[in-house]
Amino acid sequence: MRVFVTGGAGFIGSHYVRELLADRLPGTVGARVTVLDKLTYAGNLANLPDGHPRLAFVHGDICDGELLRELLPGHDLVVHFAAESHVDRSLDSAAAFMTTNVMGTHALLDACRATGVHRVLHVSTDEVYGSVPHGSSTERDLLEPNSPYAASKAASDLVARAHWRSHGLEISLTRCSNNYGPYQFVEKLIPLFITNLLDGKDVPLYGDGHHVREWLHVDDHCRALHLVAVGGRAGETYNIGGGTELTNAELTERLLKLCGAGAERVRQVPDRKAHDERYSVDISKITGELGWEPRVPFPDGLADVVDWYREHRGWWEPLVKDRAEQAAGR
Template sequence: MEAVVHSTVVQILVTGGAGFIGSAYVRAVLKDEFAGAVGASVTVLDLLSYSGNLANLPVTDSRLNFVRGDIGDAALLRDLLPGHDAIVHFAAESHVDRSISGAIPFVTTNVLGTQVLLDAAREAGVGRFVHVSTDEVYGSIDEGSWTETWPLAPNSPYAASKAASDLLALAAHRTHGMDVVVTRCSNNYGPHQFPEKVIPLFVTNLLDGKQVPLYGDGGNIRDWLHVSDHCRGIQLALEKGRAGEVYNIGGGTELTNRELTGRLLEACGAGWDMVRPVEDRKGHDRRYSLDITKIKNELGYEPQVTLEQGLADTVTWYRENRAWWEPLKARTGR
């Protein structure tokens, strides 16, 4: 089915826009990289919790309005949302290990927060609502790839909270007729990623001459997606996606964690003596793999950044931006 092209948006609300992926999207919009958002103004709503960082945003840009606040604050949303043409909802607790040690913040933000935001968007008459989710809601797959109709079978508290929020967003479309689109991405990487995630953690450790922790046998498989490709996919969903639909956004490059580690060691000029095997994560999903046929055929999506170039550029960015990541690692004890 052919997608309907939405009119150019003028004012976009981006939740979680000071985080890794959200800020990449905001920077792309403000650089006029997307045809459907040229000249658009952006409101970023971010609580600036542990992974939110104002240093990720061009705060002096006249088209950017930053608001520090919680997506669960209904009163704030009632004042903030009127006048916005679209919402791109990134805000979420997203680290699996943290969800295993304490799931309540994930349920509070990802489930309850999303519902409060949906209610406020409907009340304010906001048009398109893009709900940004993850491939982890599908669980684990031994062979083949997930299509958008695959049953949800999340295995971590984080993934379960995102699956719940996906269903709430789709229910808002079916029940209230809201213009909702859900995107599900594979593992993202790139500059400005908080250094508890595997690629920035490994790169920054290696740059400091420290060992890196490799879970289990290193055989877990992930599909890797450069953050700029993810943002392009999100914008395509905003501009042309069909209301009530889900679109998978993948990078098309699957690696075992051991293969990824090898590439990062090579990029940082280190050997396997810098790898420290650690006990596997509880409930560690073995393999993720997204089928991106739907978003290719309907919206014209194609990943543009090769893993080789993307990893090289990412390592270079962390090597040249110690002032960004060193305080974050010191604060978290990572």
Template sequence: MRVLVTGGAGFIGSHYVRQVLGGAYPSLADAEVVVLDKLTYAGNKANLAPVAGDPRLRFVTGDICDAALVSRLMRGVDLVVHFAAESHVDRSILGAADFVLTNVLGTQTLLQAASEAGAGKFVHVSTDEVYGSIAEGSWSEEHVLEPNSPYSASKASSDLMARAFSRTHGLPVCVTRCSNNYGPYQFPEKVIPLFVTNLLDGRKVPLYGDGLNVRDWLHVDDHCHGIQLVADGGRAGEIYNIGGGTELTNRELTGRLLTALGADWDSVEPVEDRKGHDRRYSVDITKIATELGYAPRMSFEDGLADTVRWYADNRAWWEPLKSRAALAN
């Protein structure tokens, strides 16, 4: 059994790889894992340090847009789990070209190679942001795509490309759409690690607008568990929402983080709202729960406490990342 994991040095991809090699998924107990990662600013080989010595792991530095490389790596692959993506909304607002290149062309390159190589199941990891914003209720997988940021538009485009390869070429593709992830090893530009690391350093944290935008929070371990359920039993050509079941306003989330770090609201700096800031995300997980038995297993209270503790204990991981980001800006 050979598994190709794109973006396997990133936050979610590296967690999936660590879980595979750690024996969390019985169907992949003896699998060889090939990681393809470009090692952009958010890709970090240190994320794979706990499994770096595993003989089943092969790491390849490269771009998913490199058709020749992707074609070579796709030979003999039984499962593709495609995490690689540009994913930071603020960066996409400043410049969308990299998002279109990686998320759309890169996905097409992988799909083409998988189709030509006769690869097995292809799991395309996407986001709830492709649905847009929802005032009440929750999105089912049949909801129209209404992305509002360049990032989410590029992901919606890649979802449609995956659908097209399923319908046109019969490639056994499944698409997963997750809510907001959190957990250890998340690059500290995202809200939870940014706030935690800032507060650990006694710095202020930025709160967009009125702070009432709502997100559903999903621990990375639950997300990867859901992805593996789809890899094992998801129906080809289908889409599966994966949610965490904890909806919080950004202000509520900020309050919990302040409490966890022993800080008060004097540490919060209101900032101008993000352009096109979606008000609320909420996914309906009935389909994956009914078909595949998915349910989130990590409570938000426990997951957040574990995450805060991990960042407090792993300054050597995140401090260099923040230093480089500061220099780049």
């Protein structure tokens, strides 16, 4: 089996690649993996196993149709992670999100059609549903994105659907809740707060922290992705959620305790523009059709992640330094 993974040096993509190469996903023993990644701020070669004989890494842009047509022939499955994904960055400048997430998805699927690679898994987000005041979003709910990031992902979902309907590509989509785990880039909430606390810094909490998010361990997410990749129906969307809903304030309290810090380390900052109040997804479809359920209990998973960042300063300290230098304009 040959698997083509876009954005495979990022957080979730690299975890999926490591699982493939470790033969931990059903039906993929001995699979060969090609990773295409532009290595922007969130892509990191240190996320991937060094020198693995079944891994080929290509430094390139998902929007490069000519490169895609060179690389894709002979692959059995495409798993599409490549995306700009940080909401705050999209609020400051949305152009890169529209280019990578929308035009990049089009370029990839157009190249798949041209090279005869039919099976594609398109990885999306629950943010396309917008804020959910009560209940949980189902796959048939309207898409009501509120940030430029979410709008670009919603558009990419529709691009994927159109390629399935118009051209017959065997495309399945997934929409996941907030992920956490090792190797997550230091701008995201959990690694940002952990690394700040481990360095003796304050943590910036938006407003009063009442916004609710549903948390999913990256292990559980990648198991679900693979089930959809090999068993999901073409043209269908599958929600993937962890089932643990917490306000950002509640999550902060847990991180403070795990890092041995007090409440005085919390610094309230002005709320984000158009900040969605709550996300929650209904997972009955993937559970009923493919038998998936989350396995990692959130308290255990969160404690393990804190320990991972505590033990892997050599991985995240250069990223924190680079981020600080970029913020200072150097």
